[in-house]
Amino acid sequence: MYNMATTVIDRLTEFAPYIGGAVVLGVGVVVIRQMRKTLASKRGIHPIDMVVLHQFDRAHFAPNLSHFAVKVETYLRITKIPYVNSFSGLNGAPKGKVPWIEYNEETIPDSSFIIEFLNHKFSIDLNKDLTAEQRAAARALQKMVEENTYWCHILLRWAFHVEEMMRSYLSAPSWFINRYILWRYRRYMMNKGWVQGIGRHTYDEITHIAKGDLKALSDFLGAKNFFFGDDATEVDCAIFGQLSQIKWHTPDCEAKTYFFDECSNLDEYCDRMKAKYWPDWEECTTRGGTTKATK
Structure with a gap:
């Protein structure tokens, strides 16, 4: 028994520096998180009614x-x-x-x-000119893109094409991307998708679902400027938020090709939204502006 206890103590002594380092690291993380929370709570005084x-x-x-x-x-x-x-x-x-x-x-x-x-x-209502039927259709479209299309895109972007995403859209050179980190992040996103449900499908099935949603949006939009006529409504904000990521922040894949080739009116719609409401688009990106740009 004495020899066993001695052996355990000796082993713990060997790993003491590592254990101590882990404890210090853990304490450091807690301290840093607390500092960040404190800083977040003191973001500064913003103008009233802003x-x-x-x-x-x-x-x-x-x-x-x-x-x-x-x-x-x-x-x-x-x-x-x-x-x-x-x-x-x-x-x-x-x-x-x-x-x-x-x-x-x-x-x-x-x-x-x-x-x-x-x-x-x-006292704003962008939907004031919509009929009750149109409001119902707008809600259905919004829920489709935010609860279904969104998850298809998230998985295509961060699970199946995560390396291309980091290299092309986050300006991270391939040699910098740790394979273990990529594997862990992909696994994390797949787990989230599994819980939601979309992640239980294969890559081809997810692509098929995404293409079905894009076709539905394309068919509904037709030749209209916006989804319910000549003026943008709330649903345009939601749909543009989703489509902007497919058009500008998605690695090459079948769903993206389908967006450009088979849903050209959605592509034009994105450009129309960008031109009308984001004339400073380039300045609001890291290519044309700064990471910390403020309007």
């Missing part, structure tokens, strides 16, 4: 890698609500996701709740 839009840093070919951040910022531009960007990412995010906003003393997470809040606060 919407503060929290999102990730600007991206390479579109203003953000988040479908929903593009959605909300497009809504703010259409409605001309005064706002300022805060590229704080997940720091301080109430639900652990972006986008979220601060308005005076109020904090609102989730893109749909943000728009509902701002509609009420500023």
